Amino acid sequence: MRTLLTGNYAVAEAVKLSRAKVIAAYPITPQTTIVEKLAEMVEKGELDAEFIRVESEHSALAAVYGAAIAGRRAFTATSSHGLLYMYEMVWWVANARVPLVMAMVTRTIGPPWNIHTDHTDLLTMRDSGWIISMAENVQEAFDLTIQGFRISEEVDLPFTVGLDAFQLSHTAEVVEVPDQQEVDEWLPERRQSYKVLPGNAVTIGNIGPNEYTAKLRYAMAKAIEDSRKVIEKADNSFGEKFGRKYGGLVEEYRLEGAEYVVVMAGAWCGDAKDAIDRLRDEGLPIGMMKIRYFRPFPKEEIKRLEGKEVLVVDRAFSMGYMGIFGMEVSSVIGDVTNVIAGIGGVDVGVEDFEAMFRKFASRKLQRLEWWPREVFS
Amino acid sequence: MSLPMESILLPGNPACQGCPHALGLRALSVLENVVLVVPAGCTTIISGVHPKASFSVPVLHVPFASAVAVASGLAAAYKQEGVEANVVVWMGDGAADIGFATISGAAVRNEDIIVVVSDNEAYMNTGIQSSGTTFWKAKTTTSPGGKSEEKKDLAGIMLMHRIPYVATASVGYLQDFVNKLRRVSEIRGFRFIHLHSPCPPGWRFDSSKTVEIARLAVKSGAWILWEYDGRFRISSPSKPYKDETKRVPLEEYIKTQGRFRGLSGEDIEEIKKKVEEQWKFVLTMEKTFK
Ligand SMILES: Cc1ncc(C[n+]2csc(CCOP(=O)(O)OP(=O)(O)O)c2C)c(N)n1
Ligand code: SF4
Ligand SMILES: [Mg+2]
Numbered sequence: 001m002r003t004l005l006t007g008n009y010a011v012a013e014a015v016k017l018s019r020a021k022v023i024a025a026y027p028i029t030p031q032t033t034i035v036e037k038l039a040e041m042v043e044k045g046e047l048d049a050e051f052i053r054v055e056s057e058h059s060a061l062a063a064v065y066g067a068a069i070a071g072r073r074a075f076t077a078t079s080s081h082g083l084l085y086m087y088e089m090v091w092w093v094a095n096a097r098v099p100l101v102m103a104m105v106t107r108t109i110g111p112p113w114n115i116h117t118d119h120t121d122l123l124t125m126r127d128s129g130w131i132i133s134m135a136e137n138v139q140e141a142f143d144l145t146i147q148g149f150r151i152s153e154e155v156d157l158p159f160t161v162g163l164d165a166f167q168l169s170h171t172a173e174v175v176e177v178p179d180q181q182e183v184d185e186w187l188p189e190r191r192q193s194y195k196v197l198p199g200n201a202v203t204i205g206n207i208g209p210n211e212y213t214a215k216l217r218y219a220m221a222k223a224i225e226d227s228r229k230v231i232e233k234a235d236n237s238f239g240e241k242f243g244r245k246y247g248g249l250v251e252e253y254r255l256e257g258a259e260y261v262v263v264m265a266g267a268w269c270g271d272a273k274d275a276i277d278r279l280r281d282e283g284l285p286i287g288m289m290k291i292r293y294f295r296p297f298p299k300e301e302i303k304r305l306e307g308k309e310v311l312v313v314d315r316a317f318s319m320g321y322m323g324i325f326g327m328e329v330s331s332v333i334g335d336v337t338n339v340i341a342g343i344g345g346v347d348v349g350v351e352d353f354e355a356m357f358r359k360f361a362s363r364k365l366q367r368l369e370w371w372p373r374e375v376f377s
Numbered sequence: 378m379s380l381p382m383e384s385i386l387l388p389g390n391p392a393c394q395g396c397p398h399a400l401g402l403r404a405l406s407v408l409e410n411v412v413l414v415v416p417a418g419c420t421t422i423i424s425g426v427h428p429k430a431s432f433s434v435p436v437l438h439v440p441f442a443s444a445v446a447v448a449s450g451l452a453a454a455y456k457q458e459g460v461e462a463n464v465v466v467w468m469g470d471g472a473a474d475i476g477f478a479t480i481s482g483a484a485v486r487n488e489d490i491i492v493v494v495s496d497n498e499a500y501m502n503t504g505i506q507s508s509g510t511t512f513w514k515a516k517t518t519t520s521p522g523g524k525s526e527e528k529k530d531l532a533g534i535m536l537m538h539r540i541p542y543v544a545t546a547s548v549g550y551l552q553d554f555v556n557k558l559r560r561v562s563e564i565r566g567f568r569f570i571h572l573h574s575p576c577p578p579g580w581r582f583d584s585s586k587t588v589e590i591a592r593l594a595v596k597s598g599a600w601i602l603w604e605y606d607g608r609f610r611i612s613s614p615s616k617p618y619k620d621e622t623k624r625v626p627l628e629e630y631i632k633t634q635g636r637f638r639g640l641s642g643e644d645i646e647e648i649k650k651k652v653e654e655q656w657k658f659v660l661t662m663e664k665t666f667k
Contacts, residue, residue, distance in 0.1 A: 022453045024446075050453035055482030059446035062439070062479070066414075066450025069437065072457055074450070088440050196435050196451065198410035198462040205438030208427030 007168035012037035014145035017183040022067030024052035028082040030165040031105040057082040061089035071195040080107035094129030099152040116345020117165035119316040132295040134162040138173040164267035249298035251290040258287035264313040265291040275353035341371035390431035395584030397574030400548040416444040418469035442476040471500040484538040497576035532571035542568040544604040549591025581635025597630040609666035
């Protein structure tokens with residue numbers, strides 16, 4: 001069925017179709033409408049789930065962790081300060097290898113108070129062991145949410161779907177929503193390696209020899225490495241079932257014959273693609289490698305860009321170094337040009353990208369440049 | 378005494394000699410289908426070193442402030458699945474400090490869980506630091522001159538949440554604690570027990586004296602045992618001490634513990650006033666919730 005949905009409502013719809021059984025979340029703009037919608041679905045009996053109205057984000061992820069470790073499909077969502085407030089639990093659920101899904105509506109971090117998008121919040125999850133995906137449009141946010149449950153449960157790692165504040169969360173697009181039976185056919189019953197149930201006298205998380213911690217971390221590193229294949233497989237089979245295949249860890253856009261390649265992630269990729277189309281029409285050999293998964297990092301895919309002129313456009317900056325994507329991409333292929341833009345929700349539209357890419361192709365960008373230059377001078 | 382024969386806390390666990398948590402944990406054995414949720418604290422140690430474990434029930438170790446929220450999630454999942462379980466949070470007074478919002482939030486939601494705060498009146502696991510419930514004037518490593526702040530009444534605060542069940546208990550009166558746990562197992566919803574747990578190394582007394590000192594706290598009126606399940610009653614071990622003249626002098630309790638060494642007569646008078654206020658509160662509650 002084709003339906004007009006905002007990004008947040010699409011995520012809620014996907015959670016419902018994935019038959020989540022326990023949902024806990026705390027309000028924060030721009031995430032709030034996801035859980036409002038889910039609360040409404042539970043209240044109306046459209047979704048057979050427990051909704052826990054927790055008193056903080058730390059408790060939201062703690063409650064979802066409890067539910068998931070007891071064996072139920074569980075979901076939460078947050079943004080920005082909410083993520084930072086739950087940060088201890090972010091690491092705990094990953095280290096405990098508990099499958100669950102969280103939507104992260106990206107929003108900058110204060111001060112000053114600002115509810116608009118950049119990717120600083122999401123990328124603080126980088127080293128925690130979560131599988132970190134980022135959507136370009138509402139349909140992709142919907143699809144990633146359903147895929148998230150399957151991928152997470154296959155590798156015993158938590159999964160997050162990043163979607164940009166307002167540009168996706170509050171913007172309505174036409175979404176292809178499959179019916180329940182189709183989703184049931186594609187998404188198997190929840191599975192996980194272990195459960196905490198009465199009568200099963202296991203102790204989870206107690207003290208152990210240091211080697212025990214090290215071994216668990218090693219196993220986790222292996223699991224997230226292996227998730228590359230699981231993600232690709234999920235993307236393929238999802239494509240076969242629903243007709244939408246994105247390409248796995250990255251999406252390649254007009255890369256055939258491209259000498260100039262833009263690397264970026266998130267909602268603004270749509271506008272950047274429009275700019276690429278215009279420049280292609282003029283004969284400039286430019287394309288995009290869109291990062292769909294920040295973790296596991298698409299290192300093999302990025303490696304294919306060796307020998308090309310690469311521009312990484314970042315919506316997050318690592319203080320004291322460079323853009324976070326810029327840093328990561330250059331760790332694979334060496335020096336890249338890195339533009340920092342859209343911080344705190346600053347608008348970057350098709351015209352901006354067109355101008356930026358033109359400058360890039362004519363080598364007029366500095367290696368590290370905050371965009372647009374006028375704002376920062 | 379009708380204490381359970383089989384203990385969920387197994388012998389050979391690494392608790393200190395005379396550990397009050399160990400006494401209290403054994404009493405939990407009267408509950409069936411227990412799933413124990415334990416935040417950071419001394420009980421983390423008592424639980425043993427992997428691959429061994431000190432409990433014969435499932436135990437989930439969780440971050441310091443998260444226990445009651447994790448328990449809420451477990452309870453929700455068991456409800457969804459139709460699994461019979463007593464989800465029990467066993468936490469220290471420190472965990473109750475840092476996780477207070479989670480206790481309060483879960484109480485307001487009337488989550489179907491049991492929360493026991495085993496209160497040894499300091500953060501013992503990190504080396505005896507002052508907590509919200511540290512006794513007036515007690516010396517800790519962060520209050521070396523004696524605690525100058527108030528002592529908060531956790532059970533009183535929980536009573537004001539209007540939950541189905543609130544009680545205080547003491548490791549000095551395990552039968553009373555067990556009776557309360559039995560009562561708790563007949564009730565659903567949020568149930569809270571504030572357990573008084575004198576700790577030998579933390580309070581500086583001999584490890585053979587845990588029960589004796591716990592009892593002195595009750596006999597001197599410094600710790601009052603009560604129970605609320607819609608009705609508020611002073612529990613039998615504390616009943617005689619409604620009459621102030623029946624109480625053991627507070628000095629008798631105080632002088633048993635190194636943490637009170639060097640208190641002046643003035644200090645003790647001040648503490649007596651606080652204890653009196655507490656009795657007034659408890660007696661008022663008894664009248665209010667008849
Ligand atoms: C967020 C966080 N802060 C601090 C700590 C360190 N910490 C571990 S146990 C503990 C004190 C525990 O005190 P309490 O809850 O009273 O339990 P007890 O050890 O006295 O039984 C502290 C401060 C931690 N684990 N997590
Ligand atoms: S320090 Fe006190 S509470 Fe902690 S294990 Fe030792 S006796 Fe028990
Ligand atoms: Mg303590």
